[in-house]
Structure formats: C-alpha cells, structure tokens
Amino acid sequence: MFDFLRILYTRDQIADQVHRLGKEIDRDYAGREILLVCVLKGSFLFFADLVRSISRPMVMDFVRMASYGCDTISSGVVEMRKDLEFSVTDRDVIIVEDIVDTGYTLQTLYHRLLDRKPRSLKVCTLLDKRSDRRVQIEADYVGLSLDEGFVVGYGLDHQEKYRELPDLYVLEGSPCVDKERPI
Ligand code: PRP
Secondary structure, three states: OOOEEEEEEOHHHHHHHHHHHHHHHHHHOOOOOEEEEEEEOOOHHHHHHHHOOOOOOEEEEEEEEEEEEOOOOEEEEEEEEEOOOOOOOOOEEEEEEEEEOOOHHHHHHHHHHHOOOOOEEEEEEEEEOHHHOOOOOOOOEEEEEOOOOEEEEOOEOEOOEOOOOOOEEEEEOOOOOOOOOOO
C-alpha cells in the first residue's frame, strides 16, 4: 500500500513559527544561559532551526526517547535510549520536542529531568496535538496546533521514512499495525 501525503504546513509557515518561538524565548530568558535539550530523533530539524533563532547564550544536549506500540499510536511505554551528557542541576532547561501527542514521551522525560533539580524546566514543541492527549502535560511554547492526523516531514517519520521532507504533511492511507518490538 502506498502512502499519500497531504500538505499540512509549508516550510515558510514553519519558519514563521520557529522565528516567533525564538523571539519569545529570547524575551523570557534575558540574562540567563539556556540548556536546550533536543529529543531525538524527531526534533532534530526543528531544534537546528530553533537554536539559530534564539539570541541568548546557550548550550545544547541530546536525548533519545522512544515508545513501543503501534506505528501511529503510542503504547505509553517510553524508554530513554540515550541520556543527557550534561547535568541539568541548577540550570535553566528547555526540552525541545517536535510533537506532543499522547504526552507519554514528554511526561516521562519531564519527570526524569525534574528529579535532577534544574533551576527551571520548560517545554517547547513545534506541534501540539491535544486531541490525543492521555496524560496531563502542556508545553510552555507551542508552534502549531493540530486536531487529527498522523504528521510526517520536517523530522517526523512513519517507520523511519519522510524525516527529510522540508514541509509537514498528514499521512493518509497507512494502516496501523501493532509492533511487538520497537524499530
Ligand atoms: C515521537 C515524537 C515525540 C513523541 C510524541 O517520537 O518525536 O517524541 O513521539 O508522542 P507522544 O506524545 O504520544 O509520546 P518517537 O517515539 O516516534 O521517536 P522518534 O522521535 O525517533 O521518531
């Protein structure tokens, strides 16, 4: 079965929102150094653009989170496959996500980092999909909202495909197949 991609947000619309988010973060973090945490893999393009739209001093680190379950719906079982290299203790930390969907990934990472006692901990997400939320967690900075559909492109994948696309698309025509093991 072939996937069909329907355009959701163009690269120009994404760039406008990334620019806005950078300005908001600049405004909120005056005089402070930020530790920006990229949640791999999906956030890598958003992260690369976001850090270049922020003018405050910063350091960067990377985590790899992954959830088991169906292709298009998280099971709620989230594992950290790569931890941060820096300590977050007493730092001003922003988690950078590509999408908050059920919220399981963000909730797991947020509480892990909170246990390490950062000075502050906020969340910036490119996409906020509240209709699928299963746990109560909200991002502090939101680029774009969506109600339904499985989104690919600009870092987001379906079975590891489409991450390289410069625009965001809704994937149509792919069945949801349960997986016993993560990719
Ligand atoms: C995706 C996405 C988010 C998470 C959001 O990651 O990048 O991290 O799902 O979904 P949730 O709110 O339902 O937990 P995924 O586990 O697919 O790994 P990837 O980033 O490597 O694509």
